[in-house]
Amino acid sequence: xxxxxxxxxxxxxxxxxxxxxxxxxxxxxxxxxxxxxxxxxxxxxxxxxxxxxxxxxxxxxxxxxxxxxxxxxxxxxxxxxxxxxxxxxxxxxxxxxxxxxxxxxxxxxxxxxxxxxxxxxxxxxxxxxxxxxxxxxxxxx
Numbered sequence: 475x476x477x478x479x480x481x482x483x484x485x486x487x488x489x490x491x492x493x494x495x496x497x498x499x500x501x502x503x504x505x506x507x508x509x510x511x512x513x514x515x516x517x518x519x520x521x522x523x524x525x526x527x528x529x530x531x532x533x534x535x536x537x538x539x540x541x542x543x544x545x546x547x548x549x550x551x552x553x554x555x556x557x558x559x560x561x562x563x564x565x566x567x568x569x570x571x572x573x574x575x576x577x578x579x580x581x582x583x584x585x586x587x588x589x590x591x592x593x594x595x596x597x598x599x600x601x602x603x604x605x606x607x608x609x610x611x612x613x614x615x
Contacts, residue, residue: 515543530566555585
């Protein structure tokens with residue numbers, strides 16, 4: 475009987491402590507950082523394209539884009555796109571059979587844009603873009 479009473483008291487003590495801590499504990503997640511997480515916007519997109527010509531050559535390309543946007547203030551904004559591109563060619567045989575041409579490649583194509591609008595009639599943009607050529611499937615750095 476003493477053992478059951480002791481266990482009950484311990485359980486109630488933990489339950490009461492849990493209730494007290496729950497009412498008092500309000501997390502304030504202020505992490506030291508120079509970036510405010512509330513000003514970051516993240517979006518994603520994915521696309522796939524393929525085609526085949528009359529000479530039985532085909533191509534494919536898939537793109538996953540991660541778009542990050544950060545508003546430093548009402549006049550300064552940074553946009554960053556990370557494009558993960560996979561592409562290659564194949565030769566059509568018959569039915570649904572294709573032979574890969576061993577030219578499958580993957581690239582990361584970053585794009586960055588910094589927009590600064592110091593006044594209503596003035597805008598300065600610094601931009602870096604890198605594109606994948608639709609005419610050349612060879613991998614180059």
